[in-house]
Amino acid sequence: MNTLRILRDLFRYNGEFAIGLILVLIVLTVAACSFFSPYPPMDVYVVPPDVPPSWEYPLGTTSRGQDVFWQLTFAIRNTLLFGIVVAVISRIISLLVGLISGYKGGWADRVLMSINDTFVVIPLFPILVLFYFIMRDQMTWAMLAIITALLGWAYDARLIRSIAMSLRTREFTRQAVFSGMSTGKIVLQEHLPFVLPIVFSTTMNNINWSIGIEVTLSVLGFTDINTPTIGGMIYWANQHTALVSGIWWWVTFPILLVIILFIGLFLLAISMNEYIDPRSRLSRLGGQA
Numbered sequence: 416m417n418t419l420r421i422l423r424d425l426f427r428y429n430g431e432f433a434i435g436l437i438l439v440l441i442v443l444t445v446a447a448c449s450f451f452s453p454y455p456p457m458d459v460y461v462v463p464p465d466v467p468p469s470w471e472y473p474l475g476t477t478s479r480g481q482d483v484f485w486q487l488t489f490a491i492r493n494t495l496l497f498g499i500v501v502a503v504i505s506r507i508i509s510l511l512v513g514l515i516s517g518y519k520g521g522w523a524d525r526v527l528m529s530i531n532d533t534f535v536v537i538p539l540f541p542i543l544v545l546f547y548f549i550m551r552d553q554m555t556w557a558m559l560a561i562i563t564a565l566l567g568w569a570y571d572a573r574l575i576r577s578i579a580m581s582l583r584t585r586e587f588t589r590q591a592v593f594s595g596m597s598t599g600k601i602v603l604q605e606h607l608p609f610v611l612p613i614v615f616s617t618t619m620n621n622i623n624w625s626i627g628i629e630v631t632l633s634v635l636g637f638t639d640i641n642t643p644t645i646g647g648m649i650y651w652a653n654q655h656t657a658l659v660s661g662i663w664w665w666v667t668f669p670i671l672l673v674i675i676l677f678i679g680l681f682l683l684a685i686s687m688n689e690y691i692d693p694r695s696r697l698s699r700l701g702g703q704a
Contacts, residue, residue: 486648
């Protein structure tokens with residue numbers, strides 16, 4: 416109930432949050448339409464090719480004989496699901512590392528932060544390309560999501576650690592230790608609620624980041640191009656020289672939809688950051704920052 420009240424207040428009093436939520440809901444609606452598609456996502460030449468937007472085909476058709484609208488519903492669903500999978504897995508890792516490192520301190524902190532800093536300096540994009548060439552036949556959509564998640568948690572783990580270090584010195588933490596609570600209970604029951612707003616905001620940013628990775632790799636052909644994604648649609652459009660041939664709608668609408676998603680998630684992230692910062696809340700309410 417407390418979370419629902421926070422979201423309600425953000426929607427009513429924070430314009431960025433309201434606009435971001437509306438944009439994300441538009442994208443989710445398009446993705447939900449994929450469950451009602453009259454065409455299987457992998458089938459080609461099910462409609463006349465290269466038809467411009469019309470009443471019959473609102474977003475036109477591709478040179479592969481696919482309806483752009485219905486193909487876009489599958490593409491944005493898979494792309495968004497990719498971002499969510501990466502964000503969830505990397506959030507779990509960053510929470511475990513950050514909370515335990517910040518609370519325990521000492522050798523545990525040094526070991527975990529040494530591992531963390533190693534992942535921070537790893538050049539992510541070349542590593543993903545290398546994985547593709549090593550596992551070309553096995554590089555599925557799910558495999559790419561898992562690899563990206565395992566490489567993309569380090570920055571947020573350090574942020575969570577800094578919060579956990581401040582919570583370690585609070586009075587309620589000392590009381591929990593004196594009452595005999597285990598480390599796991601203290602971290603999960605006492606400290607986790609304080610970092611959840613940060614986790615929400617970093618999740619939005621992480622989804623944007625991972626979608627950008629997926630689109631970039633797919634456009635270059637370094638993923639499973641047979642799985643419909645936004646990057647996959649652009650890849651096939653480039654293969655058929657869509658822009659040169661004047662088939663602008665094949666490229667324009669996927670790019671437009673992913674831009675809407677980027678802006679929506681970005682606005683949700685900055686509005687949550689503003690909510691977390693008490694000075695920003697006071698400023699919005701007319702107080703002194």
